[in-house]
Amino acid sequence: MSQPEKKVDRRVIRSKEALKQALLKLMADKDFDAITITEIVELSNYNRGTFYTHYVNKEALLDDIIDELIRELLKSYRSPYENQDIFRINELTANSVRIFEHVLHYSSVYAILLRSNVISNLREKMFRALKDVSMNELVYSDNGINPELLANYAIHGLLGLIFYWIESGFAYSSSYMQEQLILMIQWRPTEAKTNVVPER
Missing domain, CATH: 1.10.10 (Arc Repressor Mutant, subunit A)
Structure with a gap:
């Protein structure tokens, strides 16, 4: 029963x-x-x-705020693949990315935490949560890349974009950020012109 x-x-x-x-x-x-x-x-x-x-103390209250924020963050992160057996990253569209919409929805909370002296705690918890989900729920074919190094690289890059966006005062729309993320994921540069003046 x-x-x-x-x-x-x-x-x-x-x-x-x-x-x-x-x-x-x-x-x-x-x-x-x-x-x-x-x-x-x-x-x-x-x-x-x-x-x-x-x-028990004000730290526990703060943890409750951050934990709730991270639960919602993970929902948005999972959104593009949560109902799929195979997640085809090359078919990922900007409309399926929800993480920037999440950040915008909680923009006032993120902005307050970013300006406070607890930001390192928030960053660390966000990183650990996203890395755990990435490593446990997304299994890539063996391509010779260390999975943990790949997760560190990808999550630090994503968080870098998120925190830059918050620090800029949300200078771009969430849809623009989603479009730019897709372009970055799919971009495979083979060369870049340098602006370094050669020594004579």
């Missing part, structure tokens, strides 16, 4: 969301290390008892 689904307590969802939003609002103006739990609960209109019911 299957277990009945656990009913989600809407009050818990509301209080946790209020605490998250309060922390993000405070982080928009000051470093995470300088923020106190008292400030968080006062801004969220809850009390310390409610805070400690959900989180």
Whole structure:
């Protein structure tokens, strides 16, 4: 006999969301290390008892924000191949790429975290999560390339684009970023003209 689904307590969802939003609002103006739990609960209109019911400290609250962000990031990353047995990368289209739409949807959160002193934590968690998914869910034919080196190369490149885009204040549309990513993936340069002046 299957277990009945656990009913989600809407009050818990509301209080946790209020605490998250309060922390993000405070982080928009000051470093995470300088923020106190008292400030968080006062801004969220809850009390310390409610805070400690959900989180052991403010670091746990921040982790909850980042973990939720990464869950959504991974959904967007998987989107082009989640219902396919074979993922044909050469047939990948810009419209099937969802990762930039995800970043734009959470643009205010990413921008706050990027300006804060917790950005290294965010980058590291994003990298580890994307690398794990890439290595465990996408199996390439043997081409002599070390799979772990390939995953490091690809994920660092993708994150570089994402963080450049955030740092630029989202200077380009998400559709443009998707199109550019596809062009980069499919580009196979064989030569490049140099601008180096030869020594005489």
